[in-house]
Amino acid sequence: MQFINGKTAAGTGPEQLTVLNPATGDVLETYPEASAGDVDAAVNAAAAAFPEWSRATPADRSDALHRAAALLRERSAELADAETRQTGKPIRLSTEFDVPGTIDNFEFFAGAARNLEGKAAGEYVPTHTSQIRREPIGVIGSIAPWNYPLQMAAWKILPAIAAGNTIVVKPAEITPLTTVALAQACLDAGIPEGVVNVVTGAGPSVGEALVTHPGVSMVSFTGSTAVGTRIMGLVAPVAKRVHLELGGKAPMVVFDDADLEGAIRGAVAGALINGGQDCTAATRAYIQRPLFDDFVHGVADVMSSVRIGDTMSMGTDLGSLISLRQRERVDGFVRRAEAEGAKIEVGGTQPAVGWDGTDLSRGAYYAPTLITNVDQRSEIVQHEIFGPVLVVLPFDDDTEGIRLANDTSYGLAASAWTRDLQRGLRASRELQAGTVWINDHISLASEMPHGGVKQSGFGKDMSTYAFDEYTTVKHVMVDITGASRRDWHRTIFTDDGAAKAPR
Ligand code: NAD
Numbered sequence: 001m002q003f004i005n006g007k008t009a010a011g012t013g014p015e016q017l018t019v020l021n022p023a024t025g026d027v028l029e030t031y032p033e034a035s036a037g038d039v040d041a042a043v044n045a046a047a048a049a050f051p052e053w054s055r056a057t058p059a060d061r062s063d064a065l066h067r068a069a070a071l072l073r074e075r076s077a078e079l080a081d082a083e084t085r086q087t088g089k090p091i092r093l094s095t096e097f098d099v100p101g102t103i104d105n106f107e108f109f110a111g112a113a114r115n116l117e118g119k120a121a122g123e124y125v126p127t128h129t130s131q132i133r134r135e136p137i138g139v140i141g142s143i144a145p146w147n148y149p150l151q152m153a154a155w156k157i158l159p160a161i162a163a164g165n166t167i168v169v170k171p172a173e174i175t176p177l178t179t180v181a182l183a184q185a186c187l188d189a190g191i192p193e194g195v196v197n198v199v200t201g202a203g204p205s206v207g208e209a210l211v212t213h214p215g216v217s218m219v220s221f222t223g224s225t226a227v228g229t230r231i232m233g234l235v236a237p238v239a240k241r242v243h244l245e246l247g248g249k250a251p252m253v254v255f256d257d258a259d260l261e262g263a264i265r266g267a268v269a270g271a272l273i274n275g276g277q278d279c280t281a282a283t284r285a286y287i288q289r290p291l292f293d294d295f296v297h298g299v300a301d302v303m304s305s306v307r308i309g310d311t312m313s314m315g316t317d318l319g320s321l322i323s324l325r326q327r328e329r330v331d332g333f334v335r336r337a338e339a340e341g342a343k344i345e346v347g348g349t350q351p352a353v354g355w356d357g358t359d360l361s362r363g364a365y366y367a368p369t370l371i372t373n374v375d376q377r378s379e380i381v382q383h384e385i386f387g388p389v390l391v392v393l394p395f396d397d398d399t400e401g402i403r404l405a406n407d408t409s410y411g412l413a414a415s416a417w418t419r420d421l422q423r424g425l426r427a428s429r430e431l432q433a434g435t436v437w438i439n440d441h442i443s444l445a446s447e448m449p450h451g452g453v454k455q456s457g458f459g460k461d462m463s464t465y466a467f468d469e470y471t472t473v474k475h476v477m478v479d480i481t482g483a484s485r486r487d488w489h490r491t492i493f494t495d496d497g498a499a500k501a502p503r
Contacts, residue, residue: 001031001176001200002038003183005045006193011038013201017173022088023311023320025362029177033201036209039168042197043215046139046166049194054136054164058114061162065110068189072103075185081312082177083150088320088364089274090311101444102154102182105462108446109158112464116163116471127481133474136164137241138217140470141210143203143231144179145223146172146322147277147386152222153179155450157186159466160220161195168197168216170207172223174323176200203227211235220469221245224384225410225455243469244457245450247384248279248412251405252441253427254295255398256288258417262439263291264298266417270441271390272306272368275321276330279456280413282441284381285392286401292394296372299390300346303368309354316355320363321387327364330387334369337380337391345370347388382408398423402430411454415441434460 002009013035019028034042053061072079079102080094089098118132142156149171160167171179179198186196199206211219211231219235221228222245232242252270254263270282287295311319321327327350334348347369352361369389374380380391395401405414415437416427424438434452437443444450449460459469489495 001029001180002034002042003180003196003198004038004042005197006187008180008184009038011035011200013038013205015201015205017201019086019174019177020323021085022323023363023365028085031176031200033173034199034206039199039206039209039213042168042199043139043141043210043213045194046168046197047215049166049192050136050138053161053166053192053195056164058116061164062110062113064189064191065106065113065158065162068186068191069103069106069110071185071189072099072106072182075181076103079150079178079181082181084311084319086175086177087146087149087322088311090316090319092314092316093274093319095314098148098150102150105151105154105158105446108462109162112467113162115464116467117464118473123480127479127486129478129480131476131478133476134163134467134471135474137470137472138165139215140165140167140218140220141213141216142167142169142220143207143211143223144169144171146175147274147279149175150178150182153182155461156220156222157182157196159461160470161191163467163470165470166195168199168210170199170201170210173200173202208234214238217241218243218470220459222461225457228457243459245279245459245461246412246452246455246457247410248281248452248456249283249382249384249408249410250280250413250415250433250441251284251286251431252282252415252417253401253405253431254285254287254291255401255416255418255420255423256290257419257423258291259419259439260291260294260298263417264295264302266415266439266441267295267299267390268302268306268368270415272303272318272388273442275318275366276388277322277326277386278442280435280442282390282415283385284405285390286395286404287392288401289394289396292392296345296370296392299392300370303346303370306368307355308351308365308367309356309360310358313356318368318388320360320365322364324364326386327366330366330385330389333380333383333385333387334371334389337371337374337378340375340378341373342371342378342380343373345372376404376407384410398426402427406430406432409455410452412452412456413437413441415439
């Protein structure tokens with residue numbers, strides 16, 4: 001269950017961990033977690049692979065990533081199957097989103113590997129030529145969450161290795177299967193052993209051993225804000241570079257001239273993608289008052305038609321949440337809101353039978369949930385729930401809509417809905433988020449960056465902007481005069497001709 005220096009190996013830590021199918025409760029795998037010694041071996045393997053990989057030509061790195069993309073395409077069905085089994089997401093989502101998105105990222109970074117940019121060399125003082133080298137950083141320690149195990153691993157691995165780094169990834173302990181499969185595909189495609197390594201286990205043990213390992217030059221983390229800030233603190237004493245992709249609480253702002261049907265459909269898709277366990281999911285819909293009632297009725301209708309059921313059926317829209325614990329957490333938010341007077345328009349229940357008659361009682365299923373009559377300051381509006389729950393609040397004018405949308409500690413994504421171009425552009429300027437959609441919510445492109453502001457973190461995944469995280473800019477300054485004596489030396493020492501030439 002680990003992948004170190006090109007080989008799968010069992011962890012040698014004391015804890016036994018279990019990978020469950022949260023939709024059925026079936027045990028998929030039991031494995032011993034990595035020990036500190038395993039983390040050490042993985043970091044050492046990555047360090048040993050670094051000199052050769054970092055000096056491989058961009059074309060060689062690109063070829064290997066293209067071959068890996070082709071292998072993943074051949075293995076699509078088995079990857080989708082494993083992703084669905086370990087997460088409880090519907091197979092249609094794994095097949096149409098997770099796996100093709102991952103392959104597209106491989107192809108994008110195969111191309112981008114040949115396009116690392118630096119400034120043109122030039123004379124910024126007359127006596128010297130300056131040039132910029134964009135260099136890889138070394139061994140990257142990456143930590144990924146459970147919501148999109150395959151895509152998150154790809155988002156971490158690809159910009160890092162395309163730029164010439166080597167990497168040790170720790171997936172979430174409950175979803176390691178496809179990350180190991182990804183590392184195997186990299187090796188099979190000819191990426192040398194040691195370039196991509198995977199260690200598996202819990203955060204406080206394996207994760208902390210990885211991020212604090214002296215051989216790790218940079219930490220790239222995707223997960224909750226609480227853990228991200230803890231990691232930042234752990235590595236602060238040695239000034240280690242960190243890249244943090246953290247939580248979100250994305251708002252939709254629907255203005256009174258919006259295409260109502262589009263906004264309703266966009267809200268349901270944006271709120272329910274991956275069971276709402278998506279850091280950019282639409283979680284708060286602010287609706288300008290004239291549209292409020294129709295929006296709520298429309299969303300309630302569409303949510304009620306969503307087919308919850310067997311995650312292996314291509315007909316199922318919504319699968320289970322990641323665990324029974326996560327379902328309890330989501331339900332806790334809903335019940336506390338209800339106790340404070342919120343109106344549960346739809347859902348708030350744990351379905352026992354699927355659309356196709358499947359028994360769901362052993363799975364972590366939660367019905368699509370629509371909530372109104374909540375206070376802007378309440379926890380259900382302010383905190384990340386990570387479940388299929390949308391809260392809807394009214395606003396009166398544009399300024400108020402934007403102000404409420406910006407009023408959380410997060411800033412990962414937001415959307416504005418309007419037919420008025422100027423209004424949409426003004427909203428895109430005012431909304432505090434790393435991504436702003438106009439008349440859509442969720443769409444992604446490998447060419448475009450993903451990352452947050454405020455407590456959603458900093459740095460970018462995907463796109464060539466990710467290279468800013470995984471490379472360092474080195475200035476090389478070359479004297480072009482050949483003279484031993486420089487004018488500026490007289491600022492530092494008296495040059496009265498007495499100085500002797502070196503022997
Ligand atoms: P989490 O923070 O609990 O765990 C994320 C990863 O960190 C896991 O691999 C976990 O084992 C590890 N970890 C936990 N404690 C650790 C520690 N002390 N030291 C080192 N590693 C540790 O988050 P989660 O519950 O797995 O994922 C959900 C969270 O991830 C949500 O907050 C979501 O918004 C966020 N997320 C963000 C993005 C993004 O791009 N911004 C993408 C996906 C998920």
